[in-house]
Amino acid sequence: MADAASMDLLARAERRMPGGVNSPVRAFRAVGGNPVFVDRAKGSRIYGADGREYLDYVCSWGPAILGHAAPKVVEAVQRAAERGLTYGAPTELEVRFAERIGELYPSIEMLRAVSSGTEATMSALRVARGFTGRSVIVKFDGGYHGHSDALLVKAGSGPATFGNPDSAGVPSSIVEHTATLGYNDLPALKELFRRRGSEIAAVIVEPVAGNMGCVPPVPGFLESIVELCRAHGALSIFDEVITGCRLAPGGAQEHFGVRPDLTCLGKIVGGGMPLALYGGRRDVMSQVSPLGPVYQAGTLSGNPVAVSAALATLEELDRDAYAKLDRLGQSLAEGLERALRDTKTTGVVQRIGSMLTLFFNPGPVQSWNQIKSSDTQRFARFHRGLLERSVYFPPSQFETAFVSLAHTQDELDRTIDAAREALSAG
Numbered sequence: 001m002a003d004a005a006s007m008d009l010l011a012r013a014e015r016r017m018p019g020g021v022n023s024p025v026r027a028f029r030a031v032g033g034n035p036v037f038v039d040r041a042k043g044s045r046i047y048g049a050d051g052r053e054y055l056d057y058v059c060s061w062g063p064a065i066l067g068h069a070a071p072k073v074v075e076a077v078q079r080a081a082e083r084g085l086t087y088g089a090p091t092e093l094e095v096r097f098a099e100r101i102g103e104l105y106p107s108i109e110m111l112r113a114v115s116s117g118t119e120a121t122m123s124a125l126r127v128a129r130g131f132t133g134r135s136v137i138v139k140f141d142g143g144y145h146g147h148s149d150a151l152l153v154k155a156g157s158g159p160a161t162f163g164n165p166d167s168a169g170v171p172s173s174i175v176e177h178t179a180t181l182g183y184n185d186l187p188a189l190k191e192l193f194r195r196r197g198s199e200i201a202a203v204i205v206e207p208v209a210g211n212m213g214c215v216p217p218v219p220g221f222l223e224s225i226v227e228l229c230r231a232h233g234a235l236s237i238f239d240e241v242i243t244g245c246r247l248a249p250g251g252a253q254e255h256f257g258v259r260p261d262l263t264c265l266g267k268i269v270g271g272g273m274p275l276a277l278y279g280g281r282r283d284v285m286s287q288v289s290p291l292g293p294v295y296q297a298g299t300l301s302g303n304p305v306a307v308s309a310a311l312a313t314l315e316e317l318d319r320d321a322y323a324k325l326d327r328l329g330q331s332l333a334e335g336l337e338r339a340l341r342d343t344k345t346t347g348v349v350q351r352i353g354s355m356l357t358l359f360f361n362p363g364p365v366q367s368w369n370q371i372k373s374s375d376t377q378r379f380a381r382f383h384r385g386l387l388e389r390s391v392y393f394p395p396s397q398f399e400t401a402f403v404s405l406a407h408t409q410d411e412l413d414r415t416i417d418a419a420r421e422a423l424s425a426g
């Protein structure tokens with residue numbers, strides 16, 4: 001149950017915005033609750049409309065990796081704002097940003113900045129189709145790549161289902177070129193390439209799935225995607241909107257030592273501002289307008305305030321930061337596993353670095369087919385139990401929780417105690 005101030009705001013919000021929110025998962029429908037309206041945030045904490053403090057493991061769905069309102073980032077934003085909010089003209093900041101990304105991600109020889117992850121993936125697909133002259137794109141069931149038409153498809157049953165839109169308003173003629181396969185299902189991917197390899201423009205994948213809960217790739221999965229694409233003249237696209245700057249400075253591709261043709265970054269890379277990018281091979285990115293025939297543009301793309309936040313954030317994310325994030329993630333995961341054992345609860349904690357999910361499922365789970373049988377009712381009760389104890393976890397079984405650099409061991413211990421209590425309450 002949310003506080004009275006949030007309930008008042010929700011009533012007003014619902015009259016003017018669908019579900020009272022500007023992005024659906026914020027409405028807490030998956031846990032049958034009501035959202036906490038946030039007044040402000042600092043470090044590991046968010047503060048509700050009534051002033052109540054919560055330990056935050058949503059972290060704005062990833063971006064707040066330094067913790068909220070990190071002083072260096074806020075300062076950079078303030079300085080940039082004074083110099084003008086937007087020019088619609090190129091800046092030195094963008095040059096420095098593109099160079100820095102190129103250093104961190106050697107696969108990103110050229111990039112284009114955009115304002116959201118959705119724009120990044122949508123544009124990467126267009127470039128892949130323009131470059132290859134092919135139409136078919138392959139995605140994996142349970143993978144979320146933003147809300148553009150071609151990517152709003154999940155698999156039905158069967159190894160490769162073409163063209164079932166997930167959303168009303170998406171014509172089947174648009175998604176009939178989108179093939180979906182089970183995440184981590186290498187045999188199905190090989191079979192699809194064997195049958196239709198010459199039609200495939202691109203395979204897009206979250207290198208660690210984060211939008212069905214945290215699901216790492218099985219050994220060889222990412223390598224095989226890249227190799228199969230190469231062998232068949234298709235392009236591999238790593239959607240690192242979550243994993244980029246999360247698992248390592250150079251994202252999942254650095255962590256796993258795999259080099260895709262194209263990469264999408266968002267969330268963390270914008271330092272909390274609306275900034276994302278797509279980029280990769282020089283020959284592929286040379287197809288983008290004005291160099292090539294693939295059109296893509298944006299009024300606020302590469303916005304100076306957003307790029308300033310990005311540069312300040314990347315500055316803070318050194319090697320030590322990732323070692324610390326991994327330690328914190330491990331400590332929380334182990335604590336949650338202990339809480340499961342102590343309370344004899346069926347569940348599994350899946351983690352990589354600072355991203356993790358507690359699945360109410362015997363697990364381990366490697367694909368959406370296994371994940372979808374998780375006990376979502378139990379998760380909803382768990383979520384409520386945590387919220388009552390001032391711990392703010394993602395409001396869905398199928399989301400990933402994040403730890404930030406601002407979280408302390410003491411806070412994790414409190415969180416683990418809260419989880420044990422919430423689990424024993426049933």
Ligand SMILES: *Cc1c(COP(=O)(O)O)cnc(C)c1O
Pocket residue numbers: 115116117118119121144145146147206210211239240241242266267276
């Ligand atoms: C969040 C997300 C997106 C979409 O990014 P937006 O900025 O919300 O448009 C795309 N891909 C992945 C993997 C994401 O997690």
